Amino acid sequence: MAEAIKVPTMAEYMAQGKKPEVLFWVGCSGSFDDRAKKITKAFVKLLHEAKVDFAVLGTEESCTGDPAKRAGNEFLFQMQAVTNIEVLNGYEIKKVVTACPHCFNTIKNEYPALGGNYEVMHHTTFLKSLLEEGRLKVEGGKFKGKRITFHDPCYLGRANNVYEAPRDLLRKLEVELVEMRKCKSNGLCCGAGGGQMFKEPEPGNKDVNIERTEQAMEVKPDIIAAGCPFCNTMMTDGVKGKNQEEKIEVMDVAEMIANAHDL
Amino acid sequence: MQLIAQIAFFIVLVAGIAFFTFNIRRVIRNVKLGRKVDRSDNPGERFAKMAKVAIGQSKMVKRPFAGFLHIIVYLGFIIINIEVLEIIIDGVFGTHRILSFLGSGYDFLIATFEILALFVLLGVIIFWLRRNVTNIYRFLGNELKGWPKNDANYILYFEMVLMILFLTMNGADYQLQLNGADHYAQNAGIAGSFPVSQFLLPWFEGFSNASLIIIERTAWWLHIVGILIFLNYLYYSKHLHILLAFPNVYLSKLTVQGKFDNLEAVTSEVKLMMDPDADPYAIPAEGAEDEVPEKFGASDVMDLNQVQLLNAYTCTECGRCTAECPANQTGKKLSPRKIMMDTRDRLEEVGSIINEKGSFEDDGKQLLDNYILREELWACTTCNACVEACPIGIDPLSIILDMRRYLVMEQSAAPTDLANAMNNIENNGAPWPYNQMDRLNWAKEN
Numbered sequence: 001m002a003e004a005i006k007v008p009t010m011a012e013y014m015a016q017g018k019k020p021e022v023l024f025w026v027g028c029s030g031s032f033d034d035r036a037k038k039i040t041k042a043f044v045k046l047l048h049e050a051k052v053d054f055a056v057l058g059t060e061e062s063c064t065g066d067p068a069k070r071a072g073n074e075f076l077f078q079m080q081a082v083t084n085i086e087v088l089n090g091y092e093i094k095k096v097v098t099a100c101p102h103c104f105n106t107i108k109n110e111y112p113a114l115g116g117n118y119e120v121m122h123h124t125t126f127l128k129s130l131l132e133e134g135r136l137k138v139e140g141g142k143f144k145g146k147r148i149t150f151h152d153p154c155y156l157g158r159a160n161n162v163y164e165a166p167r168d169l170l171r172k173l174e175v176e177l178v179e180m181r182k183c184k185s186n187g188l189c190c191g192a193g194g195g196q197m198f199k200e201p202e203p204g205n206k207d208v209n210i211e212r213t214e215q216a217m218e219v220k221p222d223i224i225a226a227g228c229p230f231c232n233t234m235m236t237d238g239v240k241g242k243n244q245e246e247k248i249e250v251m252d253v254a255e256m257i258a259n260a261h262d263l
Numbered sequence: 264m265q266l267i268a269q270i271a272f273f274i275v276l277v278a279g280i281a282f283f284t285f286n287i288r289r290v291i292r293n294v295k296l297g298r299k300v301d302r303s304d305n306p307g308e309r310f311a312k313m314a315k316v317a318i319g320q321s322k323m324v325k326r327p328f329a330g331f332l333h334i335i336v337y338l339g340f341i342i343i344n345i346e347v348l349e350i351i352i353d354g355v356f357g358t359h360r361i362l363s364f365l366g367s368g369y370d371f372l373i374a375t376f377e378i379l380a381l382f383v384l385l386g387v388i389i390f391w392l393r394r395n396v397t398n399i400y401r402f403l404g405n406e407l408k409g410w411p412k413n414d415a416n417y418i419l420y421f422e423m424v425l426m427i428l429f430l431t432m433n434g435a436d437y438q439l440q441l442n443g444a445d446h447y448a449q450n451a452g453i454a455g456s457f458p459v460s461q462f463l464l465p466w467f468e469g470f471s472n473a474s475l476i477i478i479e480r481t482a483w484w485l486h487i488v489g490i491l492i493f494l495n496y497l498y499y500s501k502h503l504h505i506l507l508a509f510p511n512v513y514l515s516k517l518t519v520q521g522k523f524d525n526l527e528a529v530t531s532e533v534k535l536m537m538d539p540d541a542d543p544y545a546i547p548a549e550g551a552e553d554e555v556p557e558k559f560g561a562s563d564v565m566d567l568n569q570v571q572l573l574n575a576y577t578c579t580e581c582g583r584c585t586a587e588c589p590a591n592q593t594g595k596k597l598s599p600r601k602i603m604m605d606t607r608d609r610l611e612e613v614g615s616i617i618n619e620k621g622s623f624e625d626d627g628k629q630l631l632d633n634y635i636l637r638e639e640l641w642a643c644t645t646c647n648a649c650v651e652a653c654p655i656g657i658d659p660l661s662i663i664l665d666m667r668r669y670l671v672m673e674q675s676a677a678p679t680d681l682a683n684a685m686n687n688i689e690n691n692g693a694p695w696p697y698n699q700m701d702r703l704n705w706a707k708e709n
Contacts, residue, residue: 007706026702028693037705044706058703062692070645071681072560072667074526076689078533086537109522114530154646159521185651186325189589194645198684198694202642205594212589 005044009058010091020055022126023093025107027100028063029229035236036099036229042258043099043123049263050136054097060087064106071195078114081106085116099123099254101155101228102193108160122156124166124227124253131172140174141260148175149221150253151212151235152187153228166227166253173260178219188212190234197230213238216248223249225256265357272354272487279491286498290576293614296623300568302514309513312656317512322654326583329393332386336422339383340505343429346376350487359446360436363454373455377433381459384426391419401582404591406601411580414500421493428486434463435479444472447479507577508655514570515656520647523664528557560668563629564610567665574657575607584649584659590642597642599649599659605634606662631666640666641678 013020024047029036047054065080084107088096096118098104108120121129130136148170156162163184170177182188191201191208201207213235216224224239226232229252236250251259302309315321320337324330349362363369394402394415407415437457439447467475497503504511535541561567564575584599585591591598609630617623631637643663650658670676677685684694692699 005706007703009703026705028695031702031705032693032695032697037708040705056703059700061702062699063688063694065688067681067694068685068688069523070664070667071677071685072664072669072671073677073685074529074559074668075533075672076685078526078529079536080688080692082533082537105521109519110525113525154644154648155521158647158651160519186587186648188587188592189644189646189648191589191593191644194643195681195684196644199641199678199680201593202590202595202597202638204590204642208589208593208644211593 005041006048007044007058008055010055010060010093011058013055014091019092021053022095022097023088023091024054024056025064025096025098025100025103026056026061027098027103027229029233030099031061033229033233035232039099039229039232039252039255042252042255042263045258045263046127046130046136046254046261049261050130052130052135057087057091064103066102066106067195067198069106069110070193077110081111081114081116085111085114088116088118093118095119095121097121097123097126099227099229099252101153101159102230105155105159122160122162122165122227124156124169125162127254127257128165128168131169136257138169138172138257139260140172141262143223143256143260144174146175146222147178147220148173148223148225149178149180149216149219150183150225150227151180151190151216151231152184153226153231154187154189154193156227157187158185166225169253169257170225173256175223178221180215180219182215188215190228190231190238192230192234197233207238207241209234209238210241213242213244217242217244221248223251223256225251225253227253269355269357275488275491276351276354279488279494283494283498286495289614289618290498290503292617293610294569294572294576296565296610296613297567297569297572298565300570302570305517308517312515312517313509313513316654316656317509320654325652325654332389335379335382335386336390339379339386342379343376343383345372346429347487347490350483354487360449360454363449363451366451369454370456373433374458377430377457377459380426380429384423384430387419387422387426391416391423394419401586401600404582404585404598404600406598406604407580407582411501411604414502415580417496418500418502421489421496425486425489425493428482428489430460431463432479432482432486433457434460435467435475435482437461438464438467438470439472439475439479442472442475444476447476501578501580504577504579504655507573511573511577512656514573516658516661520650524661526559526668528559558669559672560670561662561665562631562669562673564606564613565623566669567606567630567662571658571662571665572606572610574659574662575603575610577655578603578607578657579655580604581654583652583654584657587648587652589644589646589648595639595642596636597639599663602635602639602659602662603657606630609634631669635666637670637676640670641681643667 026040030040062084063080064084065077068080069077096107101122104120104122107118127136131138150166150170152163167177188211189208190212224235226235232250232252239245239248239250320334323333352361353359393399436447437460440453558566564572580600582600588597588599613623616626640663645660647660650660687694687696691697
């Protein structure tokens with residue numbers, strides 16, 4: 001893990017007159033949040049492992065505008081969207097993969113109305129396709145037999161009906177997959193959506209992430225698997241809040257696959 | 264005497280339907296106060312969704328027990344209404360069981376109605392117990408206190424009484440037929456089959472035909488008049504869903520739930536700002552100065568769109584949305600059901616001003632603050648659990664979003680932390696204060 005991982009940028013590809021197979025949209029969390037950066041790196045390792053020809057925008061990437069849109073700031077959202085779309089269209093991007101369901105949802109569903117049309121995939125769906133194409137091997141390794149529960153990110157699950165891709169990957173890890181009482185289309189939010197990630201919650205009798213962590217604890221998992229950097233933060237905080245950090249780990253599906261490979 | 268009854272029936276029937284039509288026209292007028300929204304796309308897909316969700320009740324059974332009971336009451340309601348057709352014909356023409364010429368088919372129909380009526384009665388009693396005896400989270404909400412709770416109970420009482428009247432009418436009728444009473448008995452034998460109301464016969468033992476006729480006629484009249492009252496009560500209650508659920512599902516959003524609508528008014532401004540050829544000093548087009556710029560978002564019901572207002576009239580206050588809401592479950596003020604109830608209450612208030620004065624005049628109130636508090640709006644995580652939970656395609660989240668849009672774009676009234684995050688996005692392209700030039704630093708860190 002000593003040497004820096006190789007992450008090509010679109011600008012470099014452009015300079016060489018090449019086009020990558022897919023653009024990896026890193027997102028703000030994946031770029032700046034210490035916890036989420038680990039997910040980013042794990043995913044990049046898997047991309048290298050599967051010999052995926054990818055690039056990132058790097059310093060040309062900017063917030064998709066998701067938190068602004070859901071907070072009601074349609075102006076800011078559209079300014080961000082239009083700027084990003086100019087960059088993406090400038091590079092003639094066709095296919096985008098991202099490890100953030102919020103970025104995924106926004107680029108996939110809300111950019112087309114503003115002139116941005118791409119094939120957008122969440123990283124779990126993308127990894128699953130690599131698996132099916134035989135480019136990536138997923139084996140149990142150290143997660144074999146562990147009790148795992150998957151927390152559905154709202155913007156992946158309910159918002160876009162992607163429920164099975166992350167679960168299929170976990171099954172490939174030969175884990176004991178257990179479902180929470182509230183899962184899939186009935187899944188309970190981690191509490192971070194709609195701009196809540198960036199503000200204090202309104203007065204109430206509990207934080208949403210604690211409620212969700214309690215639901216996860218009911219099924220006694222070794223690991224809570226997540227597919228969203230925000231959910232990851234909220235669930236990690238929830239597990240700490242319940243003093244369970246010794247017993248329960250919170251990991252992104254991509255991290256688990258990379259770890260199973262000892263990457 | 265018979266003729267007077269026929270005329271009286273006809274008058275009651277016409278008056279009942281006329282008053283109902285009058286109120287429905289008000290509903291339509293009020294819904295049209297909202298902004299226009301185009302949902303004329305994909306009629307096939309919309310119809311299929313309506314068939315599955317509204318007619319087929321596919322989302323009701325997500326909660327199996329309540330869903331099962333609801334399907335019984337729903338089927339009972341629809342099928343027993345075939346009998347209402349016969350009652351109306353009999354009432355107008357003074358006939359007795361006009362459809363009995365169907366013979367064994369008629370026996371089958373009446374038997375089905377009776378069994379359904381019994382099931383409906385039992386179902387409604389269980390519904391009443393669930394609301395009034397057991398502690399079910401979604402029936403305990405603050406917004407249900409007072410009128411909404413009474414309203415729900417009145418509807419249940421109505422249904423109980425109607426079913427009891429229907430069965431009493433049949434029982435007395437059966438006894439009269441057995442007695443060979445004039446007008447009731449038919450040459451062809453007993454008209455109808457009475458698997459449930461036959462058990463009422465012991466109660467009628469020793470009654471003269473005259474008494475039985477009084478019982479039968481009273482039950483018959485109260486039943487049909489009750490139905491007409493119930494029909495007219497709909498407008499004043501949460502029970503409009505029995506009619507509006509169908510158009511409401513038909514007009515609901517077809518795209519994935521994560522896709523929020525694009526504000527076109529903003530798009531045109533943003534395009535102008537981004538256009539390098541745009542002339543900021545251009546003379547506005549003729550008449551453009553007089554145009555009132557479109558208000559962003561919603562602070563009152565007229566700012567919402569027509570589907571959102573139809574949603575408000577359609578809401579049955581079942582609270583499945585609220586029970587699934589993460590904010591509500593953790594004790595926050597937000598309740599998606601209350602958002603819908605408030606929207607309807609305010610729309611009714613605006614409607615009554617129009618009734619009185621001919622057109623809307625500012626009454627110093629609005630949906631925001633007077634009904635829906637900012638604290639409720641800011642508690643939403645936009646997780647779509649409420650939208651997913653609604654059995655009839657109501658979208659409380661779209662109203663929350665439109666009201667947030669008003670708060671942020673018209674009033675700059677976002678909570679401070681959120682405003683800071685948005686400033687960061689604007690200045691450095693991320694919700695946190697990191698430099699955009701550092702975006703790829705993670706690749707160099709190890």
